[in-house]
């Protein structure tokens with residue numbers, strides 16, 4: 001936007017027929033837009049030809065400018081200070097970057113390691129503390145480079161559109177493709193980076209340096225959009241449907257279908273829950289009967305609340321191949337092309353753009369090569385997968401809680417009631433304080449668990465971390481719910497209506513149950529956390545009570 005104008009130029013356009021305003025030293029021509037302005041045209045006509053920055057920021061958040069700038073900005077004031085040169089694009093981390101993350105070397109080396117440069121808006125508690133220059137044993141320059149790479153993409157290309165996508169209940173297919181093109185999908189499997197299966201490995205981190213903190217960061221930064229629907233659209237089905245294939249599928253099956261998925265051309269989801277079996281997985285009824293020649297399973301049954309099902313090419317499906325209970329369950333990779341698969345979109349309270357689906361399988365003929373793991377031993381695969389799923393839920397919930405906090409802090413610093421800004425009222429600060437303490441405590445526990453996952457093999461993690469992960473899942477959904485509620489009270493009516501300044505909070509409030517119920521409800525999680533932890537402590541020879 002190279003054109004410059006004087007104050008006088010702008011002042012000359014102070015009529016309905018030619019209506020210009022200034023916001024933050026930039027000049028906008030609202031002549032055509034005034035009739036479409038959701039706040040009304042009269043309010044714009046009152047500030048025609050003037051600097052309307054103060055009025056603008058009173059009624060809108062940053063997203064509005066991002067969205068409309070291209071269309072309405074015609075230039076800047078000649079008095080606008082020159083922008084500083086943009087920071088250099090994130091470069092691949094140098095090979096010799098200090099490897100503090102989850103690989104603390106000698107204590108001497110650790111002492112020498114400096115905290116990373118501050119990053120982001122520097123609002124305390126709105127980002128994790130290492131974004132504000134706090135020391136951390138978990139992160140190094142590769143994490144900082146990845147963080148900058150994702151944030152740039154989200155801020156510029158995703159966030160401005162998320163509300164529209166949520167209302168349409170669909171994210172353009174191109175965005176999932178872009179996830180593949182950027183090499184993100186290959187890093188979201190709860191294991192090492194799958195470089196050999198992708199055309200473009202991730203830019204800012206060498207695949208051999210990839211760790212679970214990079215994975216956490218990716219999910220966390222995607223969640224800054226403040227939309228469970230968006231996050232689930234791009235990684236929901238994939239993040240839970242693909243890991244069982246990668247970890248337990250036959251090599252020939254993995255080689256055939258994984259590249260299409262990781263490059264963003266094909267989509268996969270996890271189909272476990274049924275109309276009559278949710279957290280009670282051992283009771284599922286969708287059946288798979290082996291054909292007489294032993295070459296196929298014939299699958300019949302229904303699945304419900306399946307994220308991404310409507311758009312999926314592949315379904316990692318729990319089926320009954322044996323007798324009742326957990327020892328008769330197997331996992332099959334069902335392909336839509338086999339025929340007999342019907343998907344219907346479900347209307348739900350939240351996560352609108354995630355594509356929650358009802359599926360029917362009618363005489364679907366599935367080759368035995370598509371069995372994931374061993375016959376009748378699918379329950380173990382499902383249980384292993386749960387840890388990864390729950391950690392994903394925890395990361396998202398804690399970032400959503402931070403979004404509620406961040407939106408509240410920003411709003412409380414501009415909205416005035418009874419002659420004072422909201423932030424000057426102790427009752428509002430108390431709300432923020434209760435939000436922050438829960439977010440930070442939960443996040444520190446999350447970092448510790450991620451570190452344990454990194455140090456522990458999958459079986460040990462399933463046994464020893466299953467209890468703490470279940471507990472933290474409940475802790476994070478309760479924290480999210482609390483923050484969504486308190487943010488909503490702070491925004492008042494603005495978070496009761498959809499869109500606008502309280503739009504993110506309103507949306508997240510609706511998304512809460514999509515986190516508190518699936519992946520193990522709060523009640524089941526809390527009970528499991530104690531049962532599992534006690535059982536494992538006994539198994540490992542401790543707790544002689």
Ligand code: HEM
Nearest residue numbers: 028038039043044047052055056059060064068499500501
């Ligand atoms: C670049 C110029 C502007 C654009 C693109 C714009 C755009 C919008 C949009 C999209 C909304 C819908 C609510 C939302 O999504 O936030 C809105 C609402 C509103 N706008 Fe503007 N606006 C502009 C300038 C202004 C100015 C200068 C004023 C005041 C003098 C104003 C006052 C309002 C009011 C009062 C509302 C209703 C807020 C509510 O529902 O609580 N707008 N505007």
